[in-house]
Amino acid sequence: MRRRRKALVAVVVGVAGLSLGVSFTSAAGAAPEVVSAKADGLKLIKTKTSLLGKHYWYEQTFKGLPVVNGYYAKHVTEGGAVQIADGRAAVPANLDVSAKVAPTVATQAANTAVTARANRANRAGVAGPHKDAVKQPGATSGAAQLAVIGGPNARLVWNVTSRSAEGVSRSLVDAKTGSVVESKVISDNVDGRGSVFDPNPVVSEQNEKLTDKNDKNTDELFLAQKNVILRNLDGSGTLSGTYVNVKEAKGGLAQSKSNTFVYQRANDKFEQVMVYYHVNQTQEYIHKLGFTEVNNESQDFSVNTYEGDNSFYDPSTDLITMGEGGVDDAEDAEVIWHEYGHAIQDDVVPGFGESEEAGAIGEGFGDYWAVTMSVPVSKGFELPCVMDWDATSYTSTEPHCLRRTDTGKTMDDKTGEVHDDGEIWSNALWDIHQALGRAKANKVILEATFFYDPDTSFADAARDTVQAARLLYGKAAAQTVTDAFKARKIL
Known part of the structure; x- marks a missing residue:
């Protein structure tokens, strides 16, 4: 990972083989501009606003083409402090960019x-x-x-x-x-399928014995369904709105001129409703925390369109695909929340997850986000257990969990596999959640994400989180966060 931090007012930056001219205005928070007239250089692709300042993200280009994993970021706090993250790679000036392979x-x-x-x-x-x-x-x-x-x-x-x-x-x-x-x-994957209940039948009914029965309607699962209000619909008669867009789905899109979308779980359209409801709930919660630019868009979903037992977020198309193997993935809100967690991080940090540890942070955050979103509706039932309903199709032990956020893993348990190592990160976040409370913890965790590098390490991301806690809530909170990461041997 390459990371440079320094305050600056005006600077010209360059990498061997590149001709880059970049200048920054002296006004705190003002947008930087690429001033080079040449095709080689930096392309401003995103400007984000967090609780503590503004964040400007550039894509490195060469002769008009993107440079894989090449990035440059400027973070400007409200007080005018500047932090630079430079992840550009050197490209020979004479590199031929004409393709011979179709x-x-x-x-x-x-x-x-x-x-x-x-x-x-x-x-x-x-x-x-x-x-x-x-x-x-x-x-x-x-x-x-x-x-x-x-x-x-x-x-x-x-x-x-x-x-x-x-x-x-x-x-x-x-x-x-x-x-x-x-x-x-x-993509950031998760095996399994789930329920569009709130958050899923195992949790709402506190019953580990429930099974999918090949997607059939049953009395037990009917009782687990909950009538909800679908807010922020765009009135098109489909499940599209301010924060969610069910773009494609097996069996066609759910449609209703009266905006009434009521189905039993055996109907594939049931999963579309749950995707809409649970993502909308997530964005309303994020806005309540004070963030207005954390994936603040209509997130595209493809529901039940993948036959395998897997769901995934595709950063190249900004599309979340929910699979239908085993328990239909979109039947478990914790699967939806996990995948949406990846979309959150990719929106805040373009290209996030380029190193193994950054990938593990993504998996750990996705699991953590599923758990924290379950808090208001779970009544405390097996909270650290992730995707309880989805996991019933491929686990035999109780409680049924794909992963947990309280495993006690430390860096000594690191394996190099992102889902396994993600449990180290999610445990740290869960400890912060328990120590600071849900709202404070999530403000700190989301704010810190704005300062991540795409290829960040556990230690660097932990330091960003400690700094966010200090600036938002003071030294005591920062020490609490530090202690949580030290317990996992991250710091």
Whole structure:
């Protein structure tokens, strides 16, 4: 990770092989501007406002093409203090950006590599706990776009996104040779399916014996349904509104001229309602905390459109896909909240999750967010247990949990797998939640996210969180947060 911090009023920055001119106005909080007339440089892609200041995010470009993982950020507090995060990579000035390999050829190579890896992972049992190895659907492709890899092995590549049993993958295919340079999962996945109850039948009925029964209506599950008000609909007659847009769904979009969307759980449209309701609830809560720019948009969802037992957020298209294997994922609000947690972080920090530890932070935050959103409706039932209903389809022990936020794991338990290591991070956040209370903890945690780097480490993200606690609530709160991270051996 590359991280530089210093206060500045005007500066010209450059990286070997790049010709960049960047100037910043002296007024605190004023937007920086790229002033170079050349095609090489920085492109302002997002400006965010948090409780403590403004955040300006740039994408590194070379001859008009994006540089993979290249970023530059300026954080300006209300008091005028400036923090710079520079994650640019050197690109030779003479790098040829004309492609010899067609995008269709690159796409085929990427999909072949992704399918093979997904099948290997499934056979090894890493696709999800206690799941039998079964044949998974082959990878399908999204867009292929030209991009540049910087650094000592700089080259032109096709950036191909694919959807598979692992979620969404990014493959970088050499645009000169057609070889796959890198292929990795970029979505933040969660195995399992859930309920659109509040938050799910296991919790609301406090009954670990409930089972899916192949998506059938049952008396027990009917009693778990809750009538709710769907706020902020746009009046189109579909489940689209200020914060949620059910963009596509198995069986077609739910429609009602009277905006009445009442279905039993065996109807695929039931999951659409729960996606809308629970995400809308999340944004209303975030606004209540004082944040107005934390994924403050109509988040796109694709519901029950993936046959595998998986749900995932695709940062390349800003789309959350809810799968239907096992318990339908969107039947468990904690699955929805987990995936929405990834969308939150990607919105606040463009390209978040580029290192293993950043990926683990994403998984840990997603689990934590599912748990904290469950607090008002769970009546304290098995709160640290994540996705209780979804997990009934692939766990035999009680309570049924995909993961937990109170495992007691520390950095000594780190394995290098993002979901496993995410339990270290989620445990720290859960301890902060219990010590500071729900509202204070979530203000601190969300505020700190604005200062993360895309490839942040556990330690750096923890220090950002401690700093946010100090600035928002003082030294005592900062010490409480510090103690929580020390307990997990992060600090």
